[in-house]
Amino acid sequence: MEKLSRMSNIEVAAVLYEVADLLEIKGVRFKPHAYRRAAQAIETLPEDIADVTREGRLDEVPGVGKGIAGKVREVVETGDLAYLSSLREELPEGVQELTRIEGIGPKKAIALSRELGIRTVDDLEAAAKAGRIRDLPGFGEKTEQNILASIRMSKTARERHLLGYILPIARDIERRLSSLDSVLRVSLAGSIRRKKETIGDVDILAASTRPDEVMEVFATLPGVSRVLARGTTKTSVVLATGVQVDLRVVEDKHFGAALQYFTGSKEHNIALRKLAIARNWRLNEYGLVDLATGRVVAGEDEAGVYRALDLPWIEPELREDRGEIEAARTGTLPGLVEYGSVRGDLHAHTRWSEGSHSIEEMAEAAQALGYEYIAICDHAETLHIARGLSPERLADQIREIERINREADGEFTVLAGTECNIGMDGRIDLPDSVLADLDVVVASVHSGFKQSEREMTERVATAMQNDHVDIIGHPTGRILLTREPYRIDLAAVFDAAAALGVLMEINAFPSRLDLSDVNCRQAREHGIRFSLGSDAHSRENLRYMEFGVATARRGWLAAEDIVNTRPLEDLRGVLRS
Numbered sequence: 093m094e095k096l097s098r099m100s101n102i103e104v105a106a107v108l109y110e111v112a113d114l115l116e117i118k119g120v121r122f123k124p125h126a127y128r129r130a131a132q133a134i135e136t137l138p139e140d141i142a143d144v145t146r147e148g149r150l151d152e153v154p155g156v157g158k159g160i161a162g163k164v165r166e167v168v169e170t171g172d173l174a175y176l177s178s179l180r181e182e183l184p185e186g187v188q189e190l191t192r193i194e195g196i197g198p199k200k201a202i203a204l205s206r207e208l209g210i211r212t213v214d215d216l217e218a219a220a221k222a223g224r225i226r227d228l229p230g231f232g233e234k235t236e237q238n239i240l241a242s243i244r245m246s247k248t249a250r251e252r253h254l255l256g257y258i259l260p261i262a263r264d265i266e267r268r269l270s271s272l273d274s275v276l277r278v279s280l281a282g283s284i285r286r287k288k289e290t291i292g293d294v295d296i297l298a299a300s301t302r303p304d305e306v307m308e309v310f311a312t313l314p315g316v317s318r319v320l321a322r323g324t325t326k327t328s329v330v331l332a333t334g335v336q337v338d339l340r341v342v343e344d345k346h347f348g349a350a351l352q353y354f355t356g357s358k359e360h361n362i363a364l365r366k367l368a369i370a371r372n373w374r375l376n377e378y379g380l381v382d383l384a385t386g387r388v389v390a391g392e393d394e395a396g397v398y399r400a401l402d403l404p405w406i407e408p409e410l411r412e413d414r415g416e417i418e419a420a421r422t423g424t425l426p427g428l429v430e431y432g433s434v435r436g437d438l439h440a441h442t443r444w445s446e447g448s449h450s451i452e453e454m455a456e457a458a459q460a461l462g463y464e465y466i467a468i469c470d471h472a473e474t475l476h477i478a479r480g481l482s483p484e485r486l487a488d489q490i491r492e493i494e495r496i497n498r499e500a501d502g503e504f505t506v507l508a509g510t511e512c513n514i515g516m517d518g519r520i521d522l523p524d525s526v527l528a529d530l531d532v533v534v535a536s537v538h539s540g541f542k543q544s545e546r547e548m549t550e551r552v553a554t555a556m557q558n559d560h561v562d563i564i565g566h567p568t569g570r571i572l573l574t575r576e577p578y579r580i581d582l583a584a585v586f587d588a589a590a591a592l593g594v595l596m597e598i599n600a601f602p603s604r605l606d607l608s609d610v611n612c613r614q615a616r617e618h619g620i621r622f623s624l625g626s627d628a629h630s631r632e633n634l635r636y637m638e639f640g641v642a643t644a645r646r647g648w649l650a651a652e653d654i655v656n657t658r659p660l661e662d663l664r665g666v667l668r669s
């Protein structure tokens with residue numbers, strides 16, 4: 093007898109997340125954190141939360157205490173939570189939606205709702221555009237402008253998704269499809285194959301003689317929440333995470349041409365088509381056809397399409413019409429850094445500051461990834477929100493790292509590092525005597541983003557004057573889909589860094605990817621060398637490195653441009669002593 097409703101782990105977690113948000117809006121302390129922790133645990137639980145609940149094992153789920161366990165049981169059994177409904181009723185209408193806009197806290201949201209009757213982001217945008225917000229006490233003209241800027245960012249955020257979060261999901265679908273007997277070939281296509289930093293939708297291409305069967309499996313995959321359109325050549329679905337996935341099924345003989353076409357970018361395809369037209373050929377998703385004779389020149393495999401146009405195959409990451417076709421034509425395509433060529437991670441956090449795992453756990457995970465070394469770069473003291481280390485604690489950490497290295501006996505090396513903070517005046521928040529004891533010093537800006545371009549440029553340049561600084565961390569401070577880069581004269585920073593031998597980080601954390609692909613390419617022209625860092629806050633995060641490599645590849649970088657593709661001894665030679 094199945095009495096329980098079948099709430100998925102994600103649905104149960106969503107209820108707890110909303111409770112956390114509402115408690116936070118109300119100004120309740122500690123409880124939001126507890127609800128969020130429980131939601132995270134349930135979201136990533138390998139078992140079905142409904143089973144765990146039924147078997148009375150909720151106390152085994154980390155972060156689920158007695159109080160929250162009762163709530164979880166109610167959600168699982170009834171599909172609802174009375175506590176959540178009452179929280180919703182307590183707040184003026186619209187407050188929850190408004191607080192999703194960066195810069196609008198609970199107080200502002202309540203004022204907007206009460207004073208101006210603003211309930212939705214659309215209301216808010218209209219009011220800001222009409223200049224009706226500036227006169228509210230505590231708002232002003234500048235706030236009104238900031239609100240409009242934040243709304244613009246949040247609109248893009250609703251339409252696009254971070255590569256780092258979507259790629260594993262897309263690969264999972266790819267794997268499920270490739271295991272079908274009816275599928276001959278399958279590949280990701282579109283921006284996700286080009287590894288663009290954000291993804292509008294996921295495109296997948298399959299070759300099959302039985303498209304109906306493939307579409308049936310696809311439309312009923314776990315995680316599909318809505319089928320938008322269903323056909324034999326194209327089916328579009330929306331996943332629970334809100335991302336749209338398009339599957340196209342073609343005949344095997346068209347697979348190469350279709351893969352080329354649906355990988356894009358659109359601009360790359362247009363440039364490529366020009367080469368075909370110049371030969372009186374036609375290039376589309378079915379193939380490359382000689383219009384004079386009707387002969388099919390290519391179409392079965394993708395490299396064949398490029399070969400027929402006298403081009404080498406072009407890596408998907410380069411297909412943005414940024415000169416790659418010209419480079420291919422003249423044999424000057426860069427030899428891109430490979431995904432497997434990183435030998436160590438130069439930016440990882442541990443439990444010593446805001447990370448979740450010990451130094452040893454991080455080292456073991458890094459070794460399991462095939463690395464030779466990892467640099468532990470916890471925050472320094474002034475970053476209080478991240479529980480930064482005092483010079484004394486850092487000295488303790490260095491001793492701990494020395495002990496671990498003695499035990500590892502050369503099999504693997506932990507580098508002692510820091511991610512120190514660049515103060516408003518460019519000063520580093522650790523004394524030189526401490527910096528001198530470290531193998532790797534990453535210096536980053538974490539506050540004061542509103543400085544003028546001149547001040548910020550000066551600030552970073554001052555930091556680089558400190559001989560101990562090896563790397564500038566996440567050099568533009570952007571948070572994808574949330575926060576624009578701070579104003580800074582990158583060309584000036586790159587020139588100074590190249591002269592001083594300071595490295596620029598490519599921070600691989602999915603929401604950062606900083607430097608960006610375009611900035612990497614620009615930096616390289618200024619003679620910059622790069623370091624790749626995952627900015628991992630847990631063992632699992634070390635896998636983010638892939639997105640940093642993708643960014644480097646999209647920035648036309650080779651292995652030689654990136655210092656942590658080198659063996660440890662070489663790397664030590666590159667870091668400033």
Ligand code: DGT
Nearest residue numbers: 282283291292293295353354355356357358361362
């Ligand atoms: P996205 O989804 O916004 O991150 O970017 P894409 O590049 O994945 O774009 P999407 O999903 O609209 O289309 C996938 C690919 O299909 C695109 O990269 C190139 C190809 N494509 C789509 N529409 C057109 C078109 O009108 N002309 C050409 N030449 N190619 C197109």
Ligand code: CA
Nearest residue numbers: 282283293294
């Ligand atoms: Ca797409």
Ligand code: CA
Nearest residue numbers: 293294295338
């Ligand atoms: Ca698409």
Ligand code: ZN
Nearest residue numbers: 511536565566
């Ligand atoms: Zn940082």
